[in-house]
């Protein structure tokens with residue numbers, strides 16, 4: 207059944223592409239490409255009628271961000287979305303440290319909906335939007 | 340053209356020290372033995388994203404200034420702040436970290452390193468229950484069961500498998516590389532068939548269906564001889580794909596699963612059929628592999644420390660290893676991320692008594708994670724200045740925490756432009772530790788290794804150590820002057 211939006215769980219983490227991007231320099235195209243995407247489960251994507259590389263809007267209590275949806279290439283992970291570490295992931299990550307200093311980088315509830323015509327902000331645009339610099 | 344051998348790679352906690360570099364015209368032109376991240380880093384020393392002049396924000400724009408001016412201004416900011424944050428430290432050498440401790444003490448600030456957002460919970464777990472551990476050499480030569488729990492070395496520590504675990508030829512245990520190659524070949528064959536089917540060249544036997552969390556039955560292979568590789572994770576990572584067995588745990592239920600494993604290790608009976616989405620009989624097979632091995636090792640990562648439970652997950656994982664040592668030999672190691680985050684914890688501990696989140700505002704070191712840790716301080720909006728070195732919190736902290744950091748005067752020391760330097764107030768370019776400056780770093784298993792200098796830094800660039808030293812001297816002068824005036 208086609209749905210307008212889904213409530214999922216956000217995980218953030220490492221991918222090898224993000225690792226190479228960050229070592230090459232955070233201004234590089236590699237870094238941008240590897241951190242402005244979100245891995246989604248195939249069945250979840252079908253529910254939203256998303257195709258690979260369609261843009262999606264992800265919203266949490268902390269804010270929202272537009273990213274490129276990519277089908278998770280190995281196995282299933284229903285109910286989860288996975289964004290590589292970076293400023294885009296952290297625009298929506300939970301700040302709750304549960305009193306031990308560690309924010310909840312894995313496990314923020316997130317609402318996902320298609321946003322086919324919305325652009326992905328560049329690093330500079332994102333920083334301007336968030337910090338006014 | 341010259342060749343430098345046995346270079347230590349300054350990227351991840353594996354700290355591979357077998358890298359071979361070819362240098363021509365003062366630049367690295369070829370990297371041998373390293374992984375993709377290693378290559379990217381060694382080549383990055385002369386790419387266009389390098390910063391080469393100190394910058395200072397004037398009228399909202401970053402403009403070039405001299406080192407002297409930038410150092411003087413930074414010292415003033417830090418000396419006059421009441422509660423500055425000094426954060427980062429994991430991608431620089433122990434020599435710079437040591438001066439960082441002195442500077443934090445001098446300005447009465449908070450000293451924290453990136454462990455707080457990666458393996459901080461692991462340290463808390465270790466402080467609770469201790470840790471039965473070993474060096475990676477032991478693993479390489481003796482381990483016949485390797486378990487990666489909540490980590491994906493194939494992506495984050497690309498050579499971990501090849502140098503220390505499954506794919507290395509140790510003295511007593513061989514490499515599993517061949518069986519992996521066979522598996523890849525088989526998978527490639529299947530892929531080819533599927534692509535032919537898609538193109539209509541072969542008749543489709545099975546229509547494509549979306550993958551599901553299948554029941555994940557442990558394969559026969561768990562009874563095989565030789566090293567076994569098991570991965571426990573919430574999604575099928577790259578490492579999970581090559582493992583002998585991948586156990587898919589439901590998100591946030593690692594704690595339950597580990598406690599179940601502990602119960603089974605102690606031969607207790609369970610009256611449920613599934614735990615954390617895994618049938619108990621499969622967990623039993625995992626337990627059988629654990630208790631029947633000669634020397635097993637659990638490596639764990641962010642999957643445990645950043646998910647629900649956080650340091651409690653580590654508590655029980657370590658306790659599991661302690662239990663297993665009643666039946667066989669077992670060890671556990673955290674997969675430390677940045678190449679010298681272990682060094683940061685070590686240096687901070689030997690200088691102040693605490694590994695991270697150290698508050699010097701009372702004049703003596705105080706440590707209370709959740710209170711004196713940087714994200715909490717930023718969320719409470721208590722700090723009034725920041726120094727960030729060798730790290731990028733504006734990228735890596737949740738946005739609201741980064742906001743307060745940016746609101747106050749922010750000093751950034753980093754060889755490359757990144758999100759933090761783009762929004763900083765004073766930006767120092769520096770030589771790259773491990774490429775343009777020699778130093779010391781600690782591998783993830785606490786083995787210290789030397790970092791080499793292989794090329795010269797761009798003309799006039801100072802090192803982290805020199806900049807910190809000069810800031811510290813200036814701070815001392817300002818404090819002395821203030822004292823005289825008073």
Ligand code: SF4
Pocket residue numbers: 348349350351352353354355372373374375376377496497498499
């Ligand atoms: S595994 Fe880590 S230390 Fe080894 S070469 Fe790759 S990035 Fe460098």
